[in-house]
Amino acid sequence: MHKPLKYVLILAVVFFAALGQLAAASMTVEWEWLLDDPDVTAYRYQLGGEDPDGWIVVSADTSTYRAEGLDPYQDYTLYIQRSYDGENWSESAASTASAMIPEGTEAVLPPSAEPVPAEAAAAEADVPETPEADVFTYEYDGYELTIAIGDGYADLLYPSIVTDADAEGFFAYEAEKYGSSIEGITYSFIEGGARLNLPETISRETAKANADVVYQDIIAYIMHLSMPSEASVPAEEEPAAADEIAAIDVILPETEPVPVLPEAADDDSPFAFSLLFRFGAGSRFTDAFSFSTPAAQFGIGLDFRNIIPIGDHFGFGLRSDITVDFLPKGGAWNLADNLQYFNALNYAEASSIDLKITADVMSGPVDFYLGGGVGYSLANPADNTDNAYFNSIHTLADVNIGTVFSSAWFASGVLGIRFYCGDIFSLGAEVHYRYYMPSGEHYGSADLVLGFTF
Numbered sequence: 467m468h469k470p471l472k473y474v475l476i477l478a479v480v481f482f483a484a485l486g487q488l489a490a491a492s493m494t495v496e497w498e499w500l501l502d503d504p505d506v507t508a509y510r511y512q513l514g515g516e517d518p519d520g521w522i523v524v525s526a527d528t529s530t531y532r533a534e535g536l537d538p539y540q541d542y543t544l545y546i547q548r549s550y551d552g553e554n555w556s557e558s559a560a561s562t563a564s565a566m567i568p569e570g571t572e573a574v575l576p577p578s579a580e581p582v583p584a585e586a587a588a589a590e591a592d593v594p595e596t597p598e599a600d601v602f603t604y605e606y607d608g609y610e611l612t613i614a615i616g617d618g619y620a621d622l623l624y625p626s627i628v629t630d631a632d633a634e635g636f637f638a639y640e641a642e643k644y645g646s647s648i649e650g651i652t653y654s655f656i657e658g659g660a661r662l663n664l665p666e667t668i669s670r671e672t673a674k675a676n677a678d679v680v681y682q683d684i685i686a687y688i689m690h691l692s693m694p695s696e697a698s699v700p701a702e703e704e705p706a707a708a709d710e711i712a713a714i715d716v717i718l719p720e721t722e723p724v725p726v727l728p729e730a731a732d733d734d735s736p737f738a739f740s741l742l743f744r745f746g747a748g749s750r751f752t753d754a755f756s757f758s759t760p761a762a763q764f765g766i767g768l769d770f771r772n773i774i775p776i777g778d779h780f781g782f783g784l785r786s787d788i789t790v791d792f793l794p795k796g797g798a799w800n801l802a803d804n805l806q807y808f809n810a811l812n813y814a815e816a817s818s819i820d821l822k823i824t825a826d827v828m829s830g831p832v833d834f835y836l837g838g839g840v841g842y843s844l845a846n847p848a849d850n851t852d853n854a855y856f857n858s859i860h861t862l863a864d865v866n867i868g869t870v871f872s873s874a875w876f877a878s879g880v881l882g883i884r885f886y887c888g889d890i891f892s893l894g895a896e897v898h899y900r901y902y903m904p905s906g907e908h909y910g911s912a913d914l915v916l917g918f919t920f
Contacts, residue, residue, distance in 0.1 A: 492534070492535050492536060492537070492538060493536040493537065493538040493563075493565075493566045494532065494533065494534040494535070494536065495532070495533050495536060495542060495563040496530055496531070496532040496533075497511075497530065497531045497532075497544045497546075497561055497563075498529055498530045499529055499530075499546060499559075500529070501526070501527070501529050503548070505550055506526045506548045506549065506550060507526050507549060507550060507551060507552055508523055508524065508525060508526055508548070508549050508552050509523070509524050509525075509526065509528060509546060509547070509548045509549075510522060510523040510524065510546070510547050510548075510549075510555065511524070511531055511544055511545065511546040511547075512544075512545050513533060513542060513543075513544055513545075514542065514543060515545070516545050516558055521547075523552075531544065537565075538565060538566040539565050540565050541562055541563065541564050541565050542562065542563045543560055543561065543562040543563075544560070544561050544562075544563075545558040545559070545560050546558065546559050546560075546561075547559070566689075598616060598617075599614040599615060599616040599621075600614070600615045600616075600670075600674055601613070601614050601615075602614075602615070602674075602677045602678075602681075604681050606684075606685065609624075609625050610625070611623070611624050611681065611684065612624075612659075613677050613680060613681070615670060615673045615674050615677060616670070617670050618663065618664050618666075618670075619661055619662060619663055619664060620661070620662040620664060620673050620677075620680075621656065621659055621660070621661050621662075622659045622660050622661075622662065622680075623658045623659035624658075624659050626658075630655055630660075633655070633659075633660050635687075636683075636684065636687050637653055637660075639683075639687050639690065640683060643683070650664075650665035650667065650668075651663065651664060651665065651668070736771075736772040736775045736778075736781060736828075737770075737771065737772050737773065737775070738771045738772060738919050738920075739768075739769070739770055739771075739919065739920050740767075740768075740769040740771065740892070740917045740918060740919045740920070741766070741767075741768065741769075741917070741918045741920070742765075742766065742767030742768070742769055742915050742916070742917050742918075743765075743766060743767075743915070743916045743917075744763070744764065744765035744766070744767060744787070744789070744896070744913040744914070744915050745763070745764060745913060745914050746763050746896075746911050746912050746913030746914060747760055747761065747762060747763055747911065747912065748760070748761050748763045748791060748898070748909060748910060748911030748912075749761065749909070749910065749911075750907055750908060750909050751908050751909075751910060752908070753908070757910075759793060761791040761792060761793040761911075762791070762792040763789060763790070763791050763792070763911050763913065764789070764790050764792075765787050765788060765789035765790070765913065766787070766788050767785060767786065767787045767788075767915075768785070768786045768787075769783065769784075769785050769824075769917070770783045770784045770785070771783040771824070771826050771833070771835075772826060778828075779827060779828050779829060780825070780826065780827055780828070781825075781826050781828075782823065782824065782825055782826070783823075783824045783826060783835075784821065784822070784823060784824065785821070785822045785823075785824045785835075785837050785839075785880065786819070786820065786821050786822070787818075787819070787820055787822075787841075787878075787880075787898075788817070788818075788819050789817070789818050789819075789820075789898075790815060790816070790817050791815065791816045791817075791818075792815055793815075793816070815845075816843055816844065816845040817843070817844050817845075818841050818842065818843040818844070818876070818900075819841055819842060820839055820840060820841025820842070820876070820878040821839045821840065821841070822837035822838055822839030822878060822879070822880060823837055823838065823839055824836065824837030824880070825837065831885055831886040831887075832883065832884075832885055832886075833883065833884045833886070833892075833894075834882075834883050835880070835881075835882055835883075835884075836879075836880070836881050837879065837880045838877070838878065838879045838880075839877075839878055839879075840875065840876070840877055840878065841875070841876050841877075841878045841900070842873065842874075842875055842876075843873060843874050843875075843876060843900075843902070844872075844873050845872050845873070845874075874902050874903065874905065875902075875903050876900040876901055876902045876903060876909075877900070877901045877903070878898065878899065878900050878901075879898070879899040880896055880897070880898050880899075881896065881897050882894055882895060882896030882897070882915065883895060883896075884915065884917055886919070889919070890918055890919055890920075891916075891917070891918060891919075892915075892916075892917035892918075892919060893915070893916060893917070894914075894915040894917065895912070895913070895914060895915060896912070896913045896915050897910065897911070897912050897913075898910065898911045898912075898913065
């Protein structure tokens with residue numbers, strides 16, 4: 467039986483969004499896990515599933531995995547396991563990196579506004595007649611955004627459903643993000659959008675190189691509006707160039723404790739060994755079931771259950787019993803003085819040992835069993851004066867040992883039921899039968915049984 471080994475595996479996920487042309491946008495994710503158990507010898511991980519042939523095994527001092535070129539519109543889940551011996555592995559801990567650009571995000575758009583078709587939005591976006599301007603057109607969630615860059619200005623032309631308040635919120639977001647690095651840039655509203663007035667320090671080529679950055683900032687602002695109110699925007703960061711990588715550190719909540727399986731699997735074999743202690747009473751009886759001469763009885767049994775199992779509820783086993791019967795000398799309990807009952811000299815004893823084949827029927831905590839076999843009995847004393855009962859079943863035809871012992875062979879049977887109170891202790895009742903040879907005497911007993919299973 468396993469003793470559960472519990473620990474907590476902390477996963478940290480770091481997101482990287484590559485800022486480039488929209489067509490080439492991709493996401494890089496780095497996972498990090500805590501090396502909190504010095505007994506671990508190896509880790510293995512797999513992105514997006516738990517295929518038995520898809521695991522990547524790494525050493526115990528490896529704590530990160532980085533995946534590049536991922537689709538920014540998809541979620542990605544990393545599954546990780548650890549091992550104490552490199553063969554038995556824990557259950558998986560899982561960590562999911564959410565898409566950097568969730569599809570269907572429309573947080574910047576007023577929910578009450580009617581959607582405007584892209585064609586109508588393009589018509590409303592009146593691009594100034596500046597032939598020398600460089601025009602960049604983007605489409606997001608069915609809406610079109612145009613950035614026209616000329617000497618000393620950049621026009622942001624957007625659908626009419628975007629209000630001036632929405633645009634002002636975006637410009638405040640940019641000012642908080644970039645701080646003093648964008649001093650000198652002012653804006654004003656024009657028909658169909660807003661104009662950014664660029665200082666002489668920002669050349670036209672620099673503005674063109676950062677057109678995609680401005681678009682990515684707009685997407686990030688939309689996601690910012692969709693996050694919970696406690697989420698904050700990093701302040702006083704340097705502006706990101708087109709070929710740089712922006713990073714966001716996310717610490718995930720603790721996973722559930724993961725049980726490690728370094729030990730051997732539990733033994734599912736139905737075989738069981740039990741030590742039985744028997745207490746009861748027995749008596750000989752005739753073919754007409756006339757009982758006489760009761761005897762006190764004590765025994766120890768060795769039960770080997772389900773040596774040959776057949777299905778989940780049936781099996782064959784072996785049973786051996788060592789039994790001692792105590793009878794009054796003379797064959798009757800007629801001692802005048804009750805204290806004489808405690809004098810061992812007033813008793814005759816018979817010891818027996820037998821071996822039986824048993825059939826067991828198991829149903830939950832209940833075990834029914836039936837068995838049969840042969841045994842050997844040794845009795846003392848062996849003369850008619852002292853013990854008429856034993857002299858009747860251990861006849862003169864039996865082999866005598868010395869002058870005070872007699873012996874006999876017998877066929878034996880057992881029928882019983884035991885109730886298991888947990889995995890070790892059981893309580894039950896049994897009836898036993900012996901047929902002595904060659905005297906032909908019958909002997910039966912009933913016992914209370916205390917069992918201990920190992």
